[in-house]
Amino acid sequence: MSDVTLDFSDATHRGNDLKKIVFASVVGSTIEWYDFFLYGVVAGLVFNKLYFPAGNETVSILLAYATFAVGFVARPVGGLIFGHFGDRIGRKTMLVITIMLMGGATVAIGLLPTYNSIGILAPILLLVLRVLQGIGIGGEWGGAVLMAYEFAPHHKRGFFASIPQIGLSLGLFLASGVMALMTMLPDDAFMIWGWRLAFVVSFVLVALGVWVRSTVHESPEFEKAKAESRNRDLKLPIVEMAKRYPGNVLLGMGARYIDGVFFNVFAVFSILYLTKYVGMEREFALWTVCGAAVVMIFCIPIFGRLSDVFGRPKTYAVGSLLLVLSVFPAFSLMSTGNPVLVILGIVLPFGVIYPVCYGPEAALFADLFDPSVRYTGVSFVYQFSGIFASGITPMVATWLMASNNDDPFWLCAYVIFAGLVSMLCAILIGRRARRRTH
Numbered sequence: 001m002s003d004v005t006l007d008f009s010d011a012t013h014r015g016n017d018l019k020k021i022v023f024a025s026v027v028g029s030t031i032e033w034y035d036f037f038l039y040g041v042v043a044g045l046v047f048n049k050l051y052f053p054a055g056n057e058t059v060s061i062l063l064a065y066a067t068f069a070v071g072f073v074a075r076p077v078g079g080l081i082f083g084h085f086g087d088r089i090g091r092k093t094m095l096v097i098t099i100m101l102m103g104g105a106t107v108a109i110g111l112l113p114t115y116n117s118i119g120i121l122a123p124i125l126l127l128v129l130r131v132l133q134g135i136g137i138g139g140e141w142g143g144a145v146l147m148a149y150e151f152a153p154h155h156k157r158g159f160f161a162s163i164p165q166i167g168l169s170l171g172l173f174l175a176s177g178v179m180a181l182m183t184m185l186p187d188d189a190f191m192i193w194g195w196r197l198a199f200v201v202s203f204v205l206v207a208l209g210v211w212v213r214s215t216v217h218e219s220p221e222f223e224k225a226k227a228e229s230r231n232r233d234l235k236l237p238i239v240e241m242a243k244r245y246p247g248n249v250l251l252g253m254g255a256r257y258i259d260g261v262f263f264n265v266f267a268v269f270s271i272l273y274l275t276k277y278v279g280m281e282r283e284f285a286l287w288t289v290c291g292a293a294v295v296m297i298f299c300i301p302i303f304g305r306l307s308d309v310f311g312r313p314k315t316y317a318v319g320s321l322l323l324v325l326s327v328f329p330a331f332s333l334m335s336t337g338n339p340v341l342v343i344l345g346i347v348l349p350f351g352v353i354y355p356v357c358y359g360p361e362a363a364l365f366a367d368l369f370d371p372s373v374r375y376t377g378v379s380f381v382y383q384f385s386g387i388f389a390s391g392i393t394p395m396v397a398t399w400l401m402a403s404n405n406d407d408p409f410w411l412c413a414y415v416i417f418a419g420l421v422s423m424l425c426a427i428l429i430g431r432r433a434r435r436r437t438h
Helices: 002-050 057-088 091-110 121-151 154-162 166-182 187-200 202-213 220-229 237-244 246-277 282-310 312-335 339-366 374-391 393-403 409-437
Strands: none
Touching: 002 057, 002 091, 002 121, 002 166, 002 187, 002 202, 002 246, 002 393, 057 091, 057 121, 057 237, 057 374, 057 393, 091 121, 091 187, 091 202, 121 154, 121 220, 121 339, 121 374, 154 282, 154 339, 166 187, 166 282, 187 202, 237 246, 237 374, 246 282, 246 312, 246 339, 246 374, 246 393, 246 409, 282 312, 282 339, 312 339, 312 409, 339 374, 339 409, 374 393, 393 409
């Protein structure tokens, strides 16, 4: 009788932990994406003027987006550092550290003096803070999704691992909403203190995230892997990952390609496209992206759950194909300047179709590795691919537009290329999984 009671107690305890883990993961990923999107939007609207003044507007924007890209170069460093200790010490401790690091850097950016105040030191400090932010974010995503993934029942891992992914849409909603409110200020007020307030208020989310994460337990699957590892010689997780899963790493990075490209084109570059190339109001562009983020909140877990039913590689491959088919129609609608058509051109592909890939993505990558190297593996795949899939996309988009007389044809072609690469990689991941099962 006592054994039955103990099992029931353990199940209840694990169920309560899963609720806390999911909430803590959502809070952390919300901060991550709030910081990310905020920087991406402000880079093209504010940083090019306050930190990178130049005679050529395109050059100023490219310099500002260069610091945006540097954050993605720093992310793999954070992924390796926190992935290593996350696989050796534990997921929970690393998640507390990462949220403090990335949140602290974001608040500091909001307090940073401008180029006119301290000269060349201003862009240098901005670069340093962006690197610290990137290192923190590099370790954040992998730990957040893994805690939900490893606590969840096996037949619902796609669903529970997709819930932290909602942090993307929540962070996007908060950042675009805050920025839209700030841009309602007079231009002088916005440029002096409005944009800064958007960075500083992230302190509230950071404090909440630290408090919640300090109350959760360690992943039971990690604890089991840690106990088993005592009986064998341990190599560095990055070495084990490279030796045992080289094919999975490459396929995972390829699958991630369309996620990074599509997100940055529609969440970051679309703001600049609508304001600079189409001539629409900045507030309208921000609120439209904000609306797409609200729709995405509901779509992400739906497709995460469908990936448990139909398989994650298949769901991801179908999503990649749908994104390929949507990009030309989306830009055609946006280029009209008609408010209703612009909303359709962003909300449908970004709010509804993009989650077909993004919902199952975390579990898709986690499936590629065993628990002893999983934190390192998912962080490596996600963050290293982010350099070319995400970090350089706003610069690539700006250059392709400038090279084609402000016509988005080549930009759309670039998105299609990324989507086809990701679709092929997802198909190959599915084939490898079936062979492994057989």
